[in-house]
Amino acid sequence: MAATIIDSPIFGNIFSTDAMRAVWSDENRTAKYVAIEKALAIVQGRLGIIPREAADEIVRNCDISKIDMDQLRAQTERIGYPILGVVSQLNALCRDKLGEYCHWGATTQDITDTATVLQIREGLELVDADLRALSATLADLARRHRDTPVAGRSNLQQAIPVTFGFKMATILAAVERHRERLAQLKPRVLVGEFGGACGTLASIEHGAMATHEGLMAELELGVPAIAWHTVRDSIAEVGTFLGLVGGTLGKISMDVKLMMQTEVGEVYEPFAHGRGSSSTMPQKRNPISSCYIHAAVSVVRQHAAALMDAMIADHERSTGPWEIEWIVLPEAFCLTAGALRQARFILDGLEVDAAKMRANIDLTNGLVMSEAVMMGLGRHIGREYAHDLVYDICREAIRLNRPLLDLLAGHPEINRHLDRAALARLCDPANYLGQSGVMVDRVLARLPIRGQS
Amino acid sequence: MAATIIDSPIFGNIFSTDAMRAVWSDENRTAKYVAIEKALAIVQGRLGIIPREAADEIVRNCDISKIDMDQLRAQTERIGYPILGVVSQLNALCRDKLGEYCHWGATTQDITDTATVLQIREGLELVDADLRALSATLADLARRHRDTPVAGRSNLQQAIPVTFGFKMATILAAVERHRERLAQLKPRVLVGEFGGACGTLASIEHGAMATHEGLMAELELGVPAIAWHTVRDSIAEVGTFLGLVGGTLGKISMDVKLMMQTEVGEVYEPFAHGRGSSSTMPQKRNPISSCYIHAAVSVVRQHAAALMDAMIADHERSTGPWEIEWIVLPEAFCLTAGALRQARFILDGLEVDAAKMRANIDLTNGLVMSEAVMMGLGRHIGREYAHDLVYDICREAIRLNRPLLDLLAGHPEINRHLDRAALARLCDPANYLGQSGVMVDRVLARLPIRGQS
């Protein structure tokens, strides 16, 4: 019986994914604990810090399937943290008290933090895969619609035409920046923790640093220069990264929602029978996935702030701030995964109505071409004067509900410079797409070569 | 397999409670849907809006145990919302297509919002019960320790003595304000929603307003003046209320943490064997519950911000903002319930070490009494001059590590006004508790009479 929407069997697949939930499950977290205790025993056995026999026995029993999860729950409620429960169970599994060498020199938080980092690694791999897929889809849309005119909108007003591929390429550029960010933060974040009670490894008399390096090597994690039990910038950075990714997904969602409006109708989320329909309004085609993205990323950005709050940790092992991460980090990943999935769903099957895009440009009787006209006229009568003249003619076109072209062609100050054919060319959206295509090409050219990324 | 800490079998009872999770469970939410559809059928049958036979048949089948939750999950994933799935299942349960009169005139959000309000009502009842219990415990602590001196601290420096009962009474006053807030917001919040597609009840030809009133009466909810599908101040208000309650719990947690410090040791969370112990540091007595409170309320305040973001809803039924509430509201309640439980646990069994409190006051060689001395001297030599003189003597006491009393008694400008006995009285913390007790009494006197609240 789940109380959160993320774990709800009814809603869970809408707001998250099975794969990401699995990363943050009790089972996976506990499996990571066991894997780390195992790696520690291997390394300490190898270094002679604990008896080889003890190491072998511990390793033999470090198997998540041997952990009694019900017992662990009871232990956790009593103690407040699950690690001691896991160690105690492992200890009980080992013959001849050899299990007492388990968890040697470690502290609860060493195991918890390192497990979290291993989960973050898995979580970021899922995010990375989604970003790569999103990038590919956006690249494809940008390429296919490199020259498909659509009204560019400023302050929700049609401004000048752009291309739909240009629109997609601006977002693609952001996705690629996110991938760069991800690559840069990984070496800072994917670093284990092993420091004992206060980070100094005091409880290991000999071979402390060798254990430190060995453990990280065994887990394929980076080696920290020093303990980071209460220095949490890297964890918070993961949260801000997810928040930034969410911001871009929110931008996608916003544009799709707006373009799906009844009055706009330029793109549609993929159709699936019954999906997005209402119990009372059969004609509707709702931007369902966009809704879910909007909601998820709104929460993730607040999670990012909470993770920065978690940085205000006291002394060597903090009193409350750390636990903020326990609540927030899994959710930030789960919601981001859900939003990424919804974004991929939208873009993979996006219906693009190029004809409607063109029709919308024509909606304003050509007013959307006023800048083109102004610039064209500016060469003949000065830009500022042209601006003022066209400004007045546009208001006149609105008042009379007549095509801009007609009014331009009929205006004596204009038609002495440009005839109707020339003015018609100025008013053709396809002639005023500027560097849309060039910029699309530039973004595409900067993409990492497929298969190597 | 839960991904969130709230739903985690391992951690769930630390960060939330079974009772609150039950309120926000799929089961309870769906049960509320069914209860509302039932109430609607009862009212519309009574009013003759749907055939009495249909109403009876629907009512007979409105039983949460008849809902197939697996099917509902599949329906929800396909459609994006669960209501249509519930209605369709109810419809299928009814004989002779009588189920087609189910959900008559309603829209998805009517049922969802009203269910949420019913859940909020249950959730607020749990919060209220905890606030009442907390109030009683704080009142008891305030009463018992009305005259127990403890160092009052300003900027984490000992300033002047206060009493521990005074400390508790300041928080008690806040808890009572929260209860007042709760009583005031209930009539705004515990209001149902029934408006059809866009809130106008257009789909009910006759008896729309009668259905509206009848349905709310049946559910014992307030009747809204008008639809609030996209006017969400009341829901956000619930979030801010929980955030404010959390702030007070965070204050409790902060003080307990600080007073439990090794170097302070004035109060302790209740002892339970093994609880708060560490795998490596047997001497520690950790403020475990305080940690969990700190973390939970840090997240709830960000949830409050997210719920205000959810207010930016578009038109008559919003496109994304609404779903923020789905994610955030259950979590805000669950985390608040967890924090309240931990706060009650702390305060119910709080160990108060009055002797250590007194010893700490003496820690500074009497410096903490400097204001008392300054005020007492002020009568004789002028306040500002006394201030400067005492200020200098205090620095001297620090430099020499000698009792303030000794230096005062030896100072010619002072001992000509006050002899050592008089100065000793000035330096006795018990003589400088000011209105601590009076203020405790005032707070207690304002409490609602038990049994009536």
Next chain:
Amino acid sequence: MAATIIDSPIFGNIFSTDAMRAVWSDENRTAKYVAIEKALAIVQGRLGIIPREAADEIVRNCDISKIDMDQLRAQTERIGYPILGVVSQLNALCRDKLGEYCHWGATTQDITDTATVLQIREGLELVDADLRALSATLADLARRHRDTPVAGRSNLQQAIPVTFGFKMATILAAVERHRERLAQLKPRVLVGEFGGACGTLASIEHGAMATHEGLMAELELGVPAIAWHTVRDSIAEVGTFLGLVGGTLGKISMDVKLMMQTEVGEVYEPFAHGRGSSSTMPQKRNPISSCYIHAAVSVVRQHAAALMDAMIADHERSTGPWEIEWIVLPEAFCLTAGALRQARFILDGLEVDAAKMRANIDLTNGLVMSEAVMMGLGRHIGREYAHDLVYDICREAIRLNRPLLDLLAGHPEINRHLDRAALARLCDPANYLGQSGVMVDRVLARLPIRGQS
């Protein structure tokens, strides 16, 4: 030279107002300090706690124009707080060291908090005035457009018609709830602080509680039961109130932005020459005020979260959390004032294009009336069957781009029940406004009577 947008001479009147900035100015804050010291001297002189001569001398000098602000700045930078500087200046102004009786028994935070409460009172009065004005304007719009059809929109899709007055009335109901909240929180918030070093008034030997009551009476503030130096729920509550008001303004802004879209064009922010125009796109009519509202309220809701963070105060006088309020509270008020002003500007001069509203309803070939048709048909052929049938016919109407009415009238399963005239009535938006008008009337009827509110 201002760094913030709020204090920027260039931008300040866009994001705030002179009146609200004046409330939070150094000058007004310092004037409040002086006024409180004056009231304290009056009360303590009257009670004989300080000599009457001293009281008179202090009162004579408690004049903000006598405070040297440059000196105060230097004092504040050195000490970290301005109160001691003010007291020291007052002291210097008084003859014969009588000024040493100034600030008798008070602590820095007593004066600062009480000054803040006085500023909050002034700030809330401005907010209240704006809410009242907004309420009147919304009531007027609701009344005037009680029966003006506009497309009701769900998920940004046209759903069924509502009236523009209904739309306004839903928001009006929220504004009235805000006014109720404001009335309820005032007695909790407009309460002074006077407790001395740790809130116990220990430094006043006799007449402490009498001073306490007398001071609050003099300032026309409520008397707290106990000190609240570190119990800040009331201050945070003000922040959440502003956040909730902001949410409603954000909703207004969202709808205006959407309705001003080129493709929608149903309402316009008031026109002012040059305003909202672009340097390159003469045809645009930008929703400038809506933009500013959107931005301001986004920040205010985060401020509300920061104010809840400020509640996590330590002991009797906090170490950092308090200062959060110093930063956030003035900004939250200033930005809210700016957003309220912009909202009033929009609504006071809102251009409503009823003809375009009607034209937009017709945009879908009648599809927006599908629910009406479904409900009307349901009486004859069963609701679920009617739903499925109309659903299919709507898709056909979309595919063929033909009026729904034509397809309905030509369908044998339908025209045997309803002829074209009956179907045309079903398709007329004016016949499907439901309880729009009734609900408008209910909201208007609940308004407090003008002149008494």
Next chain:
Amino acid sequence: MAATIIDSPIFGNIFSTDAMRAVWSDENRTAKYVAIEKALAIVQGRLGIIPREAADEIVRNCDISKIDMDQLRAQTERIGYPILGVVSQLNALCRDKLGEYCHWGATTQDITDTATVLQIREGLELVDADLRALSATLADLARRHRDTPVAGRSNLQQAIPVTFGFKMATILAAVERHRERLAQLKPRVLVGEFGGACGTLASIEHGAMATHEGLMAELELGVPAIAWHTVRDSIAEVGTFLGLVGGTLGKISMDVKLMMQTEVGEVYEPFAHGRGSSSTMPQKRNPISSCYIHAAVSVVRQHAAALMDAMIADHERSTGPWEIEWIVLPEAFCLTAGALRQARFILDGLEVDAAKMRANIDLTNGLVMSEAVMMGLGRHIGREYAHDLVYDICREAIRLNRPLLDLLAGHPEINRHLDRAALARLCDPANYLGQSGVMVDRVLARLPIRGQS
């Protein structure tokens, strides 16, 4: 008359710095506008896009001292944005209408965004300088106190000894990570914007991309692949970076506050006469700078969330989200600058009381050495058994208030393995500092070589 604490003459230098305020002042922002228009004219003149004569005339007049700021304010209030006002003033300054070639092909947001990036560059330089200074100070503290024992604390309980240098080095490592982040984000963020109305540079017929590159070269900014008017990840990233830096400063502040407590007294903020003193408590030594840091960074992390909200931009030029940045970005920089300054002040003059640190370790009768004892004993009697035994003896030591060493030396199960001298060595903090020094050395060794960084 400033309303914000940042611009307050009284408080401004406490919460920010003159240098950072200057970066975000109206004057500097407007100067950047002028500089960009100048650079644009230079480039377009060179490329022949505008007449050379016009370019020269524009360049001649692009001088911030020629801009009438009062007029600009009036223009901004009327139009809603200041760019058009600046261009119009420049135009008026130029002879023969040559100024009409000013701003050629640009849109308001091109200039505004590029100016913001130039301000960000200046702001980040200030931040970087502070981070470098902070790093040097922390390195110095780490080096000097490499071997100074201090109680390591976990959950605010003394756990095991560490060194104060170790404590500093953990934070130093974070500061270095921030510098790495800063270096990595600069190429993403320090990129100009030049795209015209919708980013496509449609208004420049020939030489659009050449202007684009030339302008960025002139301003020494990176060239974007494509317009980013509504793709704001880079701006939000700056906010999250400041939030992360703030988190680390908050950690410093938290530890200093705790160590300055009356009952702890291990470090002190630098003493300045009168600073941090109270009007009534002469003995206090308040952590004033730590307070201000705490408050500032609490707000900055909320600003980071607001900047992520600003990413949810619509279409090609957004309607409200953009303006969030206007409010938040200057404040986030100003508050961060203030917090950095306060942190530098604290650490540059930090008083470290090594004797008190040592005395505090001894406070617990040796209990803080229990882990050391447990580990030492573990070699002889098994770790788990040793744990349980020491655990019990510790509780006994607490009950009897006797030194742990005495009880250990008197215990038959222990003294048969280790004599009193051996036990005394186990109980000596200096023998249980683990890898504190080694880890300090590692962090120091990773520092970039001075003068090159």
